[in-house]
Amino acid sequence: MNVTEQAERAYLEEIKERLTLAIKRGDDAVKQFSNELREKKQYIHEHQSSMDDADMVAADQSINRMAFTGEAAVARRRRLLKLGQSPYFGRLDFTPQGKPEAAVYIGIYSFLDEQQRQNLIYDWRAPISSMFYDYELGEAAYTTPSGTIQGTIGRKRQYKIRDGRLEFILENDVNIHDDVLQRELAKSSDDKLKNIVATIQRDQNAVIRNETAPVMVIQGVAGSGKTSIALHRIAFLLYRYRETIAAKDILIISPNKVFADYISNVLPELGEEYIPELGMEELAADLLDRQYAFQTFFEQVAALLENPDPAFVERIRFKSSGEFLRQLNQYLLHVENNYFTYSELRVGKTVVPLPVILAKFKTYHRVPVLKRFALVAQEVRDYVRGATGRKLTGPEKATIGEAIPRMFKFHQVLDLYQDFYRWLGRPELFRYDHRRSLEYADVFALIYLRLRLEGISAYEQVKHLVVDEMQDYTPMQYAVLARVFSCRKTILGDVSQTVNPYSASSAETIERVFPQAEVVKLFRSYRSTLEITAFAQRITPNPDLIPLERHGPEPLVVRFDNQAEELQGIQQLVATFQSDGNQSLGIICKTLRQATEVHQALQAPGVQLLTAESTTFTEGVIITTAHLAKGLEFDEVIVPFADARTYRTEVDRGMLYIACTRAMHRLTLTHSRPVTAFLATHAGNDARGE
Numbered sequence: 266m267n268v269t270e271q272a273e274r275a276y277l278e279e280i281k282e283r284l285t286l287a288i289k290r291g292d293d294a295v296k297q298f299s300n301e302l303r304e305k306k307q308y309i310h311e312h313q314s315s316m317d318d319a320d321m322v323a324a325d326q327s328i329n330r331m332a333f334t335g336e337a338a339v340a341r342r343r344r345l346l347k348l349g350q351s352p353y354f355g356r357l358d359f360t361p362q363g364k365p366e367a368a369v370y371i372g373i374y375s376f377l378d379e380q381q382r383q384n385l386i387y388d389w390r391a392p393i394s395s396m397f398y399d400y401e402l403g404e405a406a407y408t409t410p411s412g413t414i415q416g417t418i419g420r421k422r423q424y425k426i427r428d429g430r431l432e433f434i435l436e437n438d439v440n441i442h443d444d445v446l447q448r449e450l451a452k453s454s455d456d457k458l459k460n461i462v463a464t465i466q467r468d469q470n471a472v473i474r475n476e477t478a479p480v481m482v483i484q485g486v487a488g489s490g491k492t493s494i495a496l497h498r499i500a501f502l503l504y505r506y507r508e509t510i511a512a513k514d515i516l517i518i519s520p521n522k523v524f525a526d527y528i529s530n531v532l533p534e535l536g537e538e539y540i541p542e543l544g545m546e547e548l549a550a551d552l553l554d555r556q557y558a559f560q561t562f563f564e565q566v567a568a569l570l571e572n573p574d575p576a577f578v579e580r581i582r583f584k585s586s587g588e589f590l591r592q593l594n595q596y597l598l599h600v601e602n603n604y605f606t607y608s609e610l611r612v613g614k615t616v617v618p619l620p621v622i623l624a625k626f627k628t629y630h631r632v633p634v635l636k637r638f639a640l641v642a643q644e645v646r647d648y649v650r651g652a653t654g655r656k657l658t659g660p661e662k663a664t665i666g667e668a669i670p671r672m673f674k675f676h677q678v679l680d681l682y683q684d685f686y687r688w689l690g691r692p693e694l695f696r697y698d699h700r701r702s703l704e705y706a707d708v709f710a711l712i713y714l715r716l717r718l719e720g721i722s723a724y725e726q727v728k729h730l731v732v733d734e735m736q737d738y739t740p741m742q743y744a745v746l747a748r749v750f751s752c753r754k755t756i757l758g759d760v761s762q763t764v765n766p767y768s769a770s771s772a773e774t775i776e777r778v779f780p781q782a783e784v785v786k787l788f789r790s791y792r793s794t795l796e797i798t799a800f801a802q803r804i805t806p807n808p809d810l811i812p813l814e815r816h817g818p819e820p821l822v823v824r825f826d827n828q829a830e831e832l833q834g835i836q837q838l839v840a841t842f843q844s845d846g847n848q849s850l851g852i853i854c855k856t857l858r859q860a861t862e863v864h865q866a867l868q869a870p871g872v873q874l875l876t877a878e879s880t881t882f883t884e885g886v887i888i889t890t891a892h893l894a895k896g897l898e899f900d901e902v903i904v905p906f907a908d909a910r911t912y913r914t915e916v917d918r919g920m921l922y923i924a925c926t927r928a929m930h931r932l933t934l935t936h937s938r939p940v941t942a943f944l945a946t947h948a949g950n951d952a953r954g955e
């Protein structure tokens with residue numbers, strides 16, 4: 266053991282002791298709180314009859330205060346216990362200009378020795394910790410709310426401490442990040458996404474700590490850490506703005522429940538509470554007051570995969586364009602200017618002239634049209650009262666109340682939406698029959714009309730919105746999000762991973778809806794080995810992608826003579842997987858029908874079929890579709906039925922790309938019919954030869 270290591274081990278022991286002491290002090294405090302609380306309650310119980318209202322309020326307040334302090338003490342205990350397992354992962358020896366050098370240990374939370382009033386561990390989100398991610402040795406600086414601190418970093422170390430034991434130290438090397446990163450990435454994936462605090466990269470750190478962007482759009486290649494970054498960014502914002510933003514004020518729009526479950530561990534690992542999460546469809550149902558049944562996005566994509574009817578494709582394509590939004594806005598102007606077919610109004614002997622009614626209607630141009638009638642009616646009543654010099658009778662008031670809305674051509678948003686297509690001269694683009702449900706492509710347009718014509722106030726409490734898988738949402742959806750959520754937003758995704766190319770949005774498309782957005786592009790891919798990344802690149806090339814130097818076995822494309830043999834082959838691959846040390850295997854099919862078929866054929870214990878209705882993600886063997894697997898990752902991936910009939914269209918190509926990019930360490934594709942053209946250039950990898 267060298268001197269450095271000896272000193273570090275001794276220091277770790279010292280910190281652990283102090284942590285144990287702090288936990289003990291905390292325990293005593295919690296005990297004391299609960300005793301006091303019990304006594305107070307007892308006292309109130311016994312003296313209730315002699316207490317007046319003011320006494321009761323004061324007693325209530327003091328109980329609440331004590332309970333709150335008690336809860337905070339329990340939370341602090343939880344954090345200290347966790348720190349005991351792994352107190353810190355980094356150290357900087359920093360000399361601020363004109364001041365002495367100090368060792369700054371960085372961990373998942375901060376630890377202040379209350380007796381010595383000394384910060385023993387800094388939270389990774391603290392301003393000083395940013396230098397750990399942003400600088401190597403030499404000159405460095407960090408920004409605090411009261412200004413920039415300049416200085417020099419004389420030493421930088423990284424540690425891996427697990428279960429309180431020091432596993433390794435890496436010293437002062439420019440490449441330390443790479444070393445530790447490699448070790449982290451080579452590990453087996455468990456069932457949930459993990460925190461990456463110890464190895465956040467410089468470009469990722471810039472996104473996590475960005476405080477200025479009203480809308481942050483992150484376009485990143487597959488495996489670039491977008492989801493991880495978004496979650497760390499939430500943790501950062503909760504720390505930085507802890508006085509004004511709490512976990513409950515944030516909303517994550519996630520593509521499905523399985524994904525929500527998959528990411529659910531990161532924030533608690535970082536010591537933050539549960540963050541509210543909502544699916545796009547749940548949001549839509551809510552904004553439509555649950556008045557309409559509608560097709561889901563899964564159903565739309567499944568319909569495209571099974572039977573891409575050209576008229577259906579055309580409807581989706583048009584409704585996913587920026588032009589659709591522009592036309593709907595034009596139509597709204599047309600409605601405003603033409604659909605109020607006002608006429609002269611007679612109330613008893615009084616005539617309310619046309620210009621008066623129209624002027625009243627225009628005065629309220631800021632109020633949504635369908636909400637304007639009551640206000641106009643009230644103005645007209647005032648006018649009649651002024652003209653007659655007397656109060657209006659009940660029937661007169663009612664006449665006015667009924668007459669004004671009648672001057673407007675439509676009253677139902679759905680009727681206006683249908684009328685929009687007539688106005689556009691393309692009625693064939695709207696398919697709706699009252700017994701069936703709305704097509705998914707119509708859902709957000711209808712919500713947009715509701716927002717503009719009726720006004721909806723909802724979700725006003727949300728202070729930060731996170732939208733993952735941004736490529737799956739159309740300009741119309743973003744226009745709705747922009748109107749419903751006026752708060753800051755983090756929007757992330759990858760246009761190469763679209764499940765529906767007819768409705769994909771790139772960062773540029775989104776920028777058109779949010780001109781104030783700051784767009785960040787991430788090109789470095791962390792998830793997969795170089796071999797897997799190179800393989801996926803040949804399906805959907807992305808010249809900007811930079812893979813991380815990490816090697817593994819070449820992906821295999823394995824041909825079988827018939828489907829029965831193919832399924833048997835898959836069964837063998839599963840058996841091999843189960844006997845080696847990896848933790849997660851994803852068998853990713855194009856459609857749910859195929860996934861169900863494989864699931865039935867395998868019949869092995871512990872093999873789980875993941876469908877759109879699933880709510881949890883567990884490790885082991887999972888069979889699912891590419892659409893559902895989007896955002897997830899597995900140690901090993903098998904893609905069955907990689908044949909020319911299954912993977913044929915551009916939508917199919919996207920699915921194949923998504924499926925392959927889910928693999929971290931090993932990838933195998935199988936087929937029994939002729940291989941898909943998307944793998945034509947991969948034929949050399951065919952284990953059995955074509």
Ligand SMILES: Nc1ncnc2c1ncn2[C@@H]1O[C@H](COP(=O)(O)OP(=O)(O)OP(=O)(O)O)[C@@H](O)[C@H]1O
Binds near residue numbers: 465758895
């Ligand atoms: N700085 C980092 N340190 C360690 N691991 C990282 C880092 N950045 C990303 N990773 C790992 O890379 C993998 C991919 O991350 P993540 O799922 O957040 O990427 P993504 O861009 O959302 O992927 P995709 O779009 O393909 O679903 C995860 O296992 C994550 O832990």
